[in-house]
Amino acid sequence: MVTSVFADEPLFPQAPGVVSYTYRNEFPKDFAGTLDKIVSLGITDIEFSNLFGKTAAEIRVMLDERGMQCSSFGVSYVDLQTKTNEVAANATTLGASFVRVAWIxxxxxxxxxxxxxxxxEFNEIGRRLKNEFGLTFCYHNHGYEFAKHGDGTLFDVLMAQTNPNDVFVELDILWVQFPGADPVEILQKYxxxxxxxxxKDLKKGVVGDLSGKTAVENDVALGDGQIDIPAVLAAAKKAGVEHYYIEDESPSIDVQVPKSIAYLKSL
Known part of the structure; x- marks a missing residue:
């Protein structure tokens, strides 16, 4: 069993994990070696958003061998709607409790x-995943939902009109900051x-919009960007966030992910 570098970190209910998308270029080349690399950083929790040509069962064996877990399984919206049984089976095999979608x-x-x-659609998906498979559905915001509407945003509409027992959120703090919203306020509100x-953190000086897209180079190490990470973590702890995943879409992950880990430890 791997001992996490975050073992004594009071900010988190458990050690932060990582999103497989961070290592999207490495996993197809050497899946097992990439897991070993992640473990060497003290990270044992992964959110998989791709099976990278493996079966869920094959991945589960490799995770178990390393004392790792997959707590959340990310899938496409099309697959979630049209292959719900397959998605649920894969999530269960991986050991995930959450099924997440990040783009509509x-x-x-x-x-x-x-x-x-x-x-x-979310209400139907969330109900099915919960009642039929014992899984929790989370929607990962991507920026475009923060278009203004009335006194709030369309994100507020999503929250107001979805069943609070069946539909939950995976908050991507960069994709709250980028369209001009405040991650701390969202955590406090919901x-x-x-x-x-x-x-994840957004490069200083970058002005966002509602496109849900930005250059991957605008992902910077935690603490180097625009987001007030300590304030976010304090609000997240109070909100009861269960799993935290480092995500870095940049081409500099070998430098930035260890730097992000060091920054979190420094807090």
Whole structure:
């Protein structure tokens, strides 16, 4: 069993994990070696958003061999809607408790009509995953949901019109900051609806928009960017966030991921 470098970290209910997307270029080349690399950093929790040509059973064996876990399984919206049984089976095999979707295709720019359509679909998906498979559905925000609507945003519409017992959030703090919202305010407002979090930081000076897209080079090591990470972590702890995943989409992960880990330890 690996001893995490975060073992004594009071900010987290358990050690932060990592999103497989961070190592999307490494996993296809050497899956086992990439797991070993992640373990060497003291990280044992992974959110897989791709099986990289492996079966869920094959991945589970490799995780078990290393004392690792997959707590969340990310899938495409199409697969979630049309292959729900397969998605649930893979999540269960991996050992995940959460199923996450991070992008809704062909709904950008987001409108009130699209938001209301999405809430109806989310309610059905969340109900099925919970009642039929014992899994928790989380939606990962991606920026475009923060379009203004009334006194709030369309993200508020998503939250207001989804069943709080069936639909939860994986809060990606970069994709809250990028469209001009405040991750701390979102955590304070929605509290226990936020079960998971992507820890990432946005390069200083970058001005965002509602596109849900930015250059990968704009991902920087935690503490080097615009986001007030200590304030976010304090709010997340109070909200009861269960799993935290470092995500770094940049081409500099060999430098930035260890730097992010060191920064979190310094807190």
């Amino acid at each position: 295709p062909n709904r950008q720019p987001f409108t009130l009509e699209l938001a209301e359509q999405t809430t109806r 509290g226990s609806r936020i079960k998971l979090m992507h820890l």
